[in-house]
Amino acid sequence: MARxxxxxxxxxxxxxxxxxELEPEARLPAESRLCEIAGVSxxxxxxxxxxxxxxxxxxxxxxxxxxxxxxAEADRIARPDGLQGSADLEQRFLEWILKFDVxxxxxxxxxxxxxxxxxxxxxxxxxxxxLSRFGLVARRRQGGWMLLxxxxxxxxxxxxxxxxxxxxxxRHLVEAPVDHPIWARLEALRAEHLxxxxxxxxxxxxxxxxxEAFHAALNSVxxxxxxxxxxxxxxxxxxxxxLWDKTHEKxxxxxxxxxxxxxxxxxxxxxxxxxVAAARRHLKTSKxxxxxxxxxxxxx
Amino acid sequence: MARxxxxxxxxxxxxxxxxxELEPEARLPAESRLCEIAGVSxxxxxxxxxxxxxxxxxxxxxxxxxxxxxxAEADRIARPDGLQGSADLEQRFLEWILKFDVxxxxxxxxxxxxxxxxxxxxxxxxxxxxLSRFGLVARRRQGGWMLLxxxxxxxxxxxxxxxxxxxxxxRHLVEAPVDHPIWARLEALRAEHLxxxxxxxxxxxxxxxxxEAFHAALNSVxxxxxxxxxxxxxxxxxxxxxLWDKTHEKxxxxxxxxxxxxxxxxxxxxxxxxxVAAARRHLKTSKxxxxxxxxxxxxx
DNA sequence: CAACGGTTTTTAATTATTCTAGACAAAATA
DNA sequence: TATTTTGTCTAGAATAATTAAAAACCGTTG
Numbered sequence: 001m002a003r004x005x006x007x008x009x010x011x012x013x014x015x016x017x018x019x020x021e022l023e024p025e026a027r028l029p030a031e032s033r034l035c036e037i038a039g040v041s042x043x044x045x046x047x048x049x050x051x052x053x054x055x056x057x058x059x060x061x062x063x064x065x066x067x068x069x070x071x072a073e074a075d076r077i078a079r080p081d082g083l084q085g086s087a088d089l090e091q092r093f094l095e096w097i098l099k100f101d102v103x104x105x106x107x108x109x110x111x112x113x114x115x116x117x118x119x120x121x122x123x124x125x126x127x128x129x130x131l132s133r134f135g136l137v138a139r140r141r142q143g144g145w146m147l148l149x150x151x152x153x154x155x156x157x158x159x160x161x162x163x164x165x166x167x168x169x170x171r172h173l174v175e176a177p178v179d180h181p182i183w184a185r186l187e188a189l190r191a192e193h194l195x196x197x198x199x200x201x202x203x204x205x206x207x208x209x210x211x212e213a214f215h216a217a218l219n220s221v222x223x224x225x226x227x228x229x230x231x232x233x234x235x236x237x238x239x240x241x242x243l244w245d246k247t248h249e250k251x252x253x254x255x256x257x258x259x260x261x262x263x264x265x266x267x268x269x270x271x272x273x274x275x276v277a278a279a280r281r282h283l284k285t286s287k288x289x290x291x292x293x294x295x296x297x298x299x300x
Numbered sequence: 301m302a303r304x305x306x307x308x309x310x311x312x313x314x315x316x317x318x319x320x321e322l323e324p325e326a327r328l329p330a331e332s333r334l335c336e337i338a339g340v341s342x343x344x345x346x347x348x349x350x351x352x353x354x355x356x357x358x359x360x361x362x363x364x365x366x367x368x369x370x371x372a373e374a375d376r377i378a379r380p381d382g383l384q385g386s387a388d389l390e391q392r393f394l395e396w397i398l399k400f401d402v403x404x405x406x407x408x409x410x411x412x413x414x415x416x417x418x419x420x421x422x423x424x425x426x427x428x429x430x431l432s433r434f435g436l437v438a439r440r441r442q443g444g445w446m447l448l449x450x451x452x453x454x455x456x457x458x459x460x461x462x463x464x465x466x467x468x469x470x471r472h473l474v475e476a477p478v479d480h481p482i483w484a485r486l487e488a489l490r491a492e493h494l495x496x497x498x499x500x501x502x503x504x505x506x507x508x509x510x511x512e513a514f515h516a517a518l519n520s521v522x523x524x525x526x527x528x529x530x531x532x533x534x535x536x537x538x539x540x541x542x543l544w545d546k547t548h549e550k551x552x553x554x555x556x557x558x559x560x561x562x563x564x565x566x567x568x569x570x571x572x573x574x575x576v577a578a579a580r581r582h583l584k585t586s587k588x589x590x591x592x593x594x595x596x597x598x599x600x
Numbered sequence: 601c602a603a604c605g606g607t608t609t610t611t612a613a614t615t616a617t618t619c620t621a622g623a624c625a626a627a628a629t630a
Numbered sequence: 631t632a633t634t635t636t637g638t639c640t641a642g643a644a645t646a647a648t649t650a651a652a653a654a655c656c657g658t659t660g
Binding site: 302303304305306307308340341342343344347362363409410411412421425443444 | 611616618621622627
């Protein structure tokens with residue numbers, strides 16, 4: 001029980017690597033220096049030094065730390081398989097919801113989720129606490145958590161919110177200076193759209209990715225941590241729903257390409273009014289698509 | 301150690317109260333019914349029944365549950381002082397940051413905070429995880445948390461984001477039907493503004509509250525969970541900074557009253573362009589005020 | 601006297617434990 | 631027999647206990 005000694009294990013291996021670079025009989029730097037190298041506290045460094053001494057790799061007496069022999073591969077400590085799950089938990093969680101079409105008002109079991117995502121429970125709890133800020137999940141009175149979205153209401157509000165942010169981005173974009181990298185990006189995107197349009201009969205599946213890239217590019221002009229935070233969630237949700245609503249997929253995507261191109265045209269012409277109008281049109285289409293894709297699944 | 305039996309204690313007292321309402325010798329309803337009454341699971345209800353039987357308050361044999369005697373005050377279980385802190389933790393935490401002007405990049409000790417706010421540690425951790433979604437705090441590499449805001453960058457982005465949301469609200473507002481309650485609310489607010497304007501020489505401190513009410517009213521037109529969530533944080537921050545920046549407070553507030561009235565005028569005239577312009581002017585002033593109040597404190 | 605190392609105290613991450621919720625099937629009621 | 635109620639059991643959530651790590655403290659040393 002209790003905290004793992006992963007940090008110690010990792011630090012020890014890092015210090016071994018460091019020692020491997022040294023000349024024989026070389027002196028090791030001060031403990032505080034070793035801390036910086038391994039990225040841990042002195043407590044851990046001293047534990048590592050203790051083991052290095054024990055193994056006869058170094059001599060250590062007060063400030064006197066000398067390398068005795070070159071460390072071998074066998075000296076390393078094994079790490080009992082690090083679960084890297086913690087990193088992209090958000091992505092995986094949202095994918096799970098959307099992929100399995102988890103219905104609204106589903107009780108979420110922290111224990112079960114922690115197992116299936118291979119993360120410690122408390123990490124999952126903190127994650128859910130974070131999501132509750134977006135109104136996606138909520139605490140239940142009798143304990144535990146519960147998935148709230150994706151109801152129709154959620155989708156409507158999400159779309160509206162997205163629209164507000166994106167229209168603002170468009171207004172910003174028109175004002176961007178000529179040498180702003182966004183213009184080159186837009187030109188590249190235009191080309192990609194045209195290419196896809198030519199091959200739409202066969203490659204219409206590829207649109208979803210292009211759509212994401214397009215909207216990400218628009219929003220990249222607004223440098224705002226709040227916008228960025230929301231964008232991550234929003235784009236993921238729209239992305240997946242685009243993928244799964246198979247009705248008239250080709251037609252929808254072809255139409256969307258046209259709408260995207262209209263936005264690019266208006267932007268490059270620096271015509272704010274036209275750009276906003278075009279963006280509004282496209283966002284409305286997106287919203288409709290999202291809602292209709294819900295209608296198929298959502299029975300609640 | 302481990303989980304408290306608070307639920308059991310509370311449920312027991314509730315059931316005592318319920319028994320007190322019954323006739324002598326009356327039969328108690330089914331366990332599942334008692335669950336509804338006490339708002340807990342059957343497990344807890346059965347534990348309560350066990351104690352009630354033990355204390356000679358009821359007879360309990362299978363389905364046969366009869367009241368033997370009227371419960372007395374002495375039968376209640378004491379609750380070892382419930383810490384109600386959990387409720388308004390957010391409010392208190394933000395107040396703490398702003399009141400003591402905690403500088404950016406301060407390491408936050410969960411243990412210490414949990415003590416001073418009188419909440420369990422894990423609750424505070426979940427709270428911080430939630431705040432990290434707003435970019436106010438972040439995890440540190442070596443463990444624990446750290447306060448990021450309020451830097452200048454944070455204030456700028458917060459103001460900009462607020463402006464985007466609020467301008468959208470204004471645009472919505474102009475379209476609101478005549479019988480929408482917002483119009484009556486705006487009239488009331490106009491009157492309050494005029495009253496305060498007349499007494500500005502002495503009562504200028506009262507503006508902060510009025511400002512909050514005004515912005516809350518504007519945003520109330522947009523029914524959106526994302527907007528609402530942000531609004532809570534945003535309004536609190538602006539509220540406090542308004543309070544603490546004492547330079548030219550009277551003049552600032554008087555000017556702001558004028559700006560508010562201009563917005564109300566334009567809204568009631570259903571003049572979208574004028575309303576947006578007026579709102580934009582006021583939001584710009586607000587931003588400037590927020591930034592200048594930071595300049596006094598922020599040395600980082 | 602400034603950097604370094606030994607020691608101690610405090611904090612954070614994780615497990616273990618207890619209480620609670622929910623499910624199932626047997627039993628009782630109608 | 632159909633329906634409700636209860637006894638029993640399993641899994642889950644909240645919290646305390648525990649160990650690793652961080653950080654503070656203070657004497658030492660070059």
